[in-house]
Amino acid sequence: MKRILLAALGALSLSACAQAPSGAAAQAPAAASAPSMSAPKPKPGTADARAIDAVRQLNPRVEVERIGAAPLPGFREAIVAGQVVYVSDDGRYLFLPGSGGALFDVAAKKNLSEDSMAAMRQQLLKAIPVSERIVFAPAKPKYTVAVFTDVECGYCRKLHSEIAEYNRQGIAIEYLAFPRMGIGSEDYKKMVAVWCAPDRRKALTDAKNDRTPPSRSCKTSVNQQYDIGQRAGLTGTPMILTEGGVQLGGYLPPAKLREALDQLAAEQAQTAGTAGKAPGA
CATH class of the missing domain: 3.40.30.10 (Glutaredoxin)
Structure with missing residues (x-):
């Protein structure tokens, strides 16, 4: 299931016709990349540090741009690859909200939502x-x-x-x-x-x-x-x-x-x- 975890956290691939290249847009040169942003390094052993570590366990290539308190008790809120993710304070679970929302067990590297959807x-x-x-x-x-x-x-x-x-x-x-x-x-x-x-x-x-x-x-x-x-x-x-x-x-x-x-x-x-x-x- 690791490929699904990586894709969900920013690994790009050809997917659906909604994203198919066409016309001039497909020929246009890539725009200049935005400057890299990353959250300040938190103190080891804190919920913020565990949240960042959880994200990097699933995809070490992405940057956590911001980390802080979440509106959901027991979770931290992070901005990762331009999307909001929630990580449990113990770093065990990561939740991707939205229409394609998914709940990951970080330790087991399993997409719990995908397991249920697959069945x-x-x-x-x-x-x-x-x-x-x-x-x-x-x-x-x-x-x-x-x-x-x-x-x-x-x-x-x-x-x-x-x-x-x-x-x-x-x-x-x-x-x-x-x-x-x-x-x-x-x-x-x-x-x-x-x-x-x-x-x-x-x-x-x-x-x-x-x-x-x-x-x-x-x-x-x-x-x-x-x-x-x-x-x-x-x-x-x-x-x-x-x-x-x-x-x-x-x-x-x-x-x-x-x-x-x-x-x-x-x-x-x-x-x-x-x-x-x-x-x-």
């Missing part, structure tokens, strides 16, 4: 039959991921352009519909046409290459998939979920996704092995 997402995904997913898979996949996708999204199109390489990496992609412009939009109508097409795989590939499939109307689960995406905490497309409901961010190149899946599998195996040991073993 819920796993149950939500079970409501969508495999027959309603558009599947691109190798003969014997090592991993299977669900990807909430949109036909207009730039990163969704980039991911799909590399679908053969994902398969070569042993990864099966099961697409789910998430028309990001909302139910009833032109985007939604295109996705319904894809799901109503006799060959959904071809229709999806065509739609992602500006070859809109003929308009069709049929009984589909596009509305259900859109609703489940919202309930799963989707904030942008694509959204990659493991079979266990763990979110692996937005777009990841094929080799990076395989690396993330291997790392997650190793972590889960280690956790299972530790849990299975007898006390004192």
Whole structure:
């Protein structure tokens, strides 16, 4: 889960179409960086010192710009990478507020909120039959991921352009519909046409290459998939979920996704092995 902790505290990555580069903005030179700011070094053993240490345990590269009393009893308030975080006075828990809020166990390096969300997402995904997913898979996949996708999204199109390489990496992609412009939009109508097409795989590939499939109307689960995406905490497309409901961010190149899946599998195996040991073993 360490990659999730780092991402949450300022490690940048390609994620969702809401952040996709376009036009002149993508070509513009980077602006001059702002001067570095960091909070004064507190006395060792204080709640402020423990709070700063907790942040740096999760991501040693970020600077704590300010530290002080929090409106929440038992916590300190810090400004980190331009966002407010709250750290328990003992340095054990770190809370990121906001719409993507998360509670971290610093000592265990675990995102407690993500663990709960993963369990819920796993149950939500079970409501969508495999027959309603558009599947691109190798003969014997090592991993299977669900990807909430949109036909207009730039990163969704980039991911799909590399679908053969994902398969070569042993990864099966099961697409789910998430028309990001909302139910009833032109985007939604295109996705319904894809799901109503006799060959959904071809229709999806065509739609992602500006070859809109003929308009069709049929009984589909596009509305259900859109609703489940919202309930799963989707904030942008694509959204990659493991079979266990763990979110692996937005777009990841094929080799990076395989690396993330291997790392997650190793972590889960280690956790299972530790849990299975007898006390004192």
